Amino acid sequence: MRVLIIGAAGMVGRKLLDKIALEPAILGSEVTALTLVDVIEPTAPAALASIATCKALDLSTSGAADELIADRPDMIYNLAAVVSGEAEADFDKGYRVNLDGGRALLDAIRAEGLKEPYRPRFIFASSVAVFGAPFPEKIGDEFFTTPLTSYGTQKAIIELLIADYSRRGIFDGISIRLPTICVRPGKPNAAASGFFSNIIREPLVGLEAVLPVDESVRHWFASPRAAVGFFTHAATLDLEQVGPRRSLMMPGLSVTVAEQIAALEKIAGPKAVALIRNEPDHVIKEIVDGWSRDFAPKRAIALGFTAESDFEEIIRIHIEDELDGKIGV
Amino acid sequence: MRVLIIGAAGMVGRKLLDKIALEPAILGSEVTALTLVDVIEPTAPAALASIATCKALDLSTSGAADELIADRPDMIYNLAAVVSGEAEADFDKGYRVNLDGGRALLDAIRAEGLKEPYRPRFIFASSVAVFGAPFPEKIGDEFFTTPLTSYGTQKAIIELLIADYSRRGIFDGISIRLPTICVRPGKPNAAASGFFSNIIREPLVGLEAVLPVDESVRHWFASPRAAVGFFTHAATLDLEQVGPRRSLMMPGLSVTVAEQIAALEKIAGPKAVALIRNEPDHVIKEIVDGWSRDFAPKRAIALGFTAESDFEEIIRIHIEDELDGKIGV
Numbered sequence A, B: 001m002r003v004l005i006i007g008a009a010g011m012v013g014r015k016l017l018d019k020i021a022l023e024p025a026i027l028g029s030e031v032t033a034l035t036l037v038d039v040i041e042p043t044a045p046a047a048l049a050s051i052a053t054c055k056a057l058d059l060s061t062s063g064a065a066d067e068l069i070a071d072r073p074d075m076i077y078n079l080a081a082v083v084s085g086e087a088e089a090d091f092d093k094g095y096r097v098n099l100d101g102g103r104a105l106l107d108a109i110r111a112e113g114l115k116e117p118y119r120p121r122f123i124f125a126s127s128v129a130v131f132g133a134p135f136p137e138k139i140g141d142e143f144f145t146t147p148l149t150s151y152g153t154q155k156a157i158i159e160l161l162i163a164d165y166s167r168r169g170i171f172d173g174i175s176i177r178l179p180t181i182c183v184r185p186g187k188p189n190a191a192a193s194g195f196f197s198n199i200i201r202e203p204l205v206g207l208e209a210v211l212p213v214d215e216s217v218r219h220w221f222a223s224p225r226a227a228v229g230f231f232t233h234a235a236t237l238d239l240e241q242v243g244p245r246r247s248l249m250m251p252g253l254s255v256t257v258a259e260q261i262a263a264l265e266k267i268a269g270p271k272a273v274a275l276i277r278n279e280p281d282h283v284i285k286e287i288v289d290g291w292s293r294d295f296a297p298k299r300a301i302a303l304g305f306t307a308e309s310d311f312e313e314i315i316r317i318h319i320e321d322e323l324d325g326k327i328g329v
Helices: A011-022 A046-051 A064-069 A084-089 A091-115 A150-167 A194-201 A224-236 A257-273 A282-289 A298-302 A311-322 B011-022 B046-051 B064-069 B084-089 B091-115 B150-167 B194-201 B224-236 B257-273 B282-289 B298-302 B311-322
Strands: A002-006 A033-038 A052-056 A075-078 A121-127 A172-178 A209-211 A218-222 A247-249 A253-256 A276-278 B002-006 B033-038 B052-056 B075-078 B121-127 B172-178 B209-211 B218-222 B247-249 B253-256 B276-278
Touching: A002 A011, A002 A064, A011 A033, A011 A046, A011 A224, A033 A046, A046 A052, A064 A091, A075 A091, A084 A091, A084 A150, A091 A121, A091 A150, A121 A150, A121 A224, A150 A172, A150 A247, A150 B150, A172 A224, A194 A209, A194 A257, A194 A311, A218 A224, A218 A311, A224 A311, A247 A298, A253 A257, A253 A311, A257 A311, B002 B011, B002 B064, B011 B033, B011 B046, B011 B224, B033 B046, B046 B052, B064 B091, B075 B091, B084 B091, B084 B150, B091 B121, B091 B150, B121 B150, B121 B224, B150 B172, B150 B247, B172 B224, B194 B209, B194 B257, B194 B311, B218 B224, B218 B311, B224 B311, B247 B298, B253 B257, B253 B311, B257 B311
Parallel strands: A002 A033, A002 A075, A033 A052, A075 A121, A121 A172, A172 A247, A209 A276, B002 B033, B002 B075, B033 B052, B075 B121, B121 B172, B172 B247, B209 B276
Antiparallel strands: A218 A253, B218 B253
């Protein structure tokens, strides 16, 4: 199987590659060629280096999409995006990359299929940002998409195109709406959602973390390991049973910050919790108030997608996958 | 007020122009300049001829949108579209006109506003085609958009862009999701929905009409007069109270074919009804089975949009507006 991964240098892309390196047939059959693309040149895991081609490429530049599809990959992942804050700050860049670049890829597949029959599987990383407040307490599978950011608008548009192109048989596509990934590895970052991971990741290695919101804030999470599972499951799932509604909210776990902290205490003790410093930030509080808190993703669960069912499990996965099983507090 | 109407040669466009001719301030203040555009050159009503400029123009040709917006109209209607059947049969044309042409117009407004502050009102004719079966018995305002045609996909995408551009202050936009317009004036046409009008319009002038589906079929209607009312009301409505969710399903009337026929009998007698010939057509039946039957458009009603409340009224409007008050059977 020939696989193309766009956004291969990102966190989920790298973890997906590690998974393929460990289990070369996880996407349904053995991966024989791998094209890895990102705006900075991605790196292949050592075990895959012999079959990997790595490219630094911006999907929105003219001809880029056609170049990637000319190889006729069987399985295509688009995990790349200008992130939410940047797409909001830079209107042109967000629409150019997330909408025009994303659409160019779909049209390149169509153009290739007009030359000679071709119908790859297409897996798109979408987002809860397709939804906009006010929300019901639990968002169901049939709730409408009224994004409140340009990023969410761009994701919702690509979702619509994927459903229509799939219905027409141009490719067999699916849009995976990801929960907030937690615990995000790496350094604390400036994203408004960063604290959800910071307050777990930093104390586990003996470092302070700032909590800018009230402990009653509720949010929707899945681990990086669950996210990789969504993308591998999407590769082998019979999409006929998904039907024409090709955008699926993934399962996750709805917990409050207080519940996050209680789970941290159970696993790493009060010394870890003492490293969390309350520092209310009204700007972040207001952004977070506009986010969805809970979902009832019945369709994805029925289709076999799975995530964690308690927050301690999410913390343990971080300790296993990122800290070699050792707590440093 | 300077007004631009794209799709001015269509049925709703022409009726909207007739209304403006009768009530020159109906859009909020007196219309002082009128640009009328369609793929065939539109005609202005005599009373408006002195202020009207009529152009044959395809919005999807390069520079067309910029040319129209260079005049900085205060009020912009986009009523133009490649219709459902054609957008399905001709992938490229549907996407080029309905998506790229529609988007070029939005981007031309943005470009104009970057030169010098500019924030017109933008009113878009959308469609129930943004929804796709299976449906709940009544479709609520928060039901999701999962179109089953490329036409519906293109409408849903422009709706998303209108909401995002409005949120950003590029223009003040609203998407008007129209019910099936009935009684459609003119000749019977090949549209799958044509029979809903044919079985009323033809018998009223003593002509036969074919009914291709069962009388139990239920559908959602508004008169051409109601449609014009939606578009004039959208011109003066305070869009601040609409909030960020800028796509509104318009009010209408849910009736069965049997109820249509009963209303026809009340108004024009059994002789008219006898002109309806049952001729079941499985293709049309299957298409119609995929259509929405009933809505609960609470938001639009609360915002003051109105339509007919019984089908006899819809027939009487047709007799008044198209037949000079006279039944010909």
